[in-house]
Amino acid sequence: MKNNLIEYCLNKKGARKDYPSGPDPIAIKIAGKIFALFFEKKGYLVLKCDPVIAENLREQHKDVRPGYHMNKQHWNTIILEGSLPESFIFEMIDQSYDLVVKSLPKSIRESV
Numbered sequence: 001m002k003n004n005l006i007e008y009c010l011n012k013k014g015a016r017k018d019y020p021s022g023p024d025p026i027a028i029k030i031a032g033k034i035f036a037l038f039f040e041k042k043g044y045l046v047l048k049c050d051p052v053i054a055e056n057l058r059e060q061h062k063d064v065r066p067g068y069h070m071n072k073q074h075w076n077t078i079i080l081e082g083s084l085p086e087s088f089i090f091e092m093i094d095q096s097y098d099l100v101v102k103s104l105p106k107s108i109r110e111s112v
Helices: 002-010 051-060 086-103 106-111
Strands: 015-018 026-030 033-039 044-048 064-066 075-079
Touching (some): 002 015, 002 026, 002 033, 075 086
Antiparallel strands (some): 015 026, 033 044, 044 075
């Protein structure tokens, strides 16, 4: 599943892979901003999320937790060996990507 998720992220327009602290985690960025962090050894993924939605997801799914080493209000950790279907994780990746793209200056957004 993890390779599918990384590939899905990298197929996003302008997405690039980065290794900010060695081989783990893998950061997927758009215009230098992280929208997904894969901790392969630990088996989880960290994604940006609207704060209200983030809290709701945590309440509804045991495999969605506050963001590991990130702002707990705006980031969620998704346990990848858990109960969440891949299609649901794809939706959360889409939301993370969209939130980061929307935060970029218009000139950069249009050039990505």
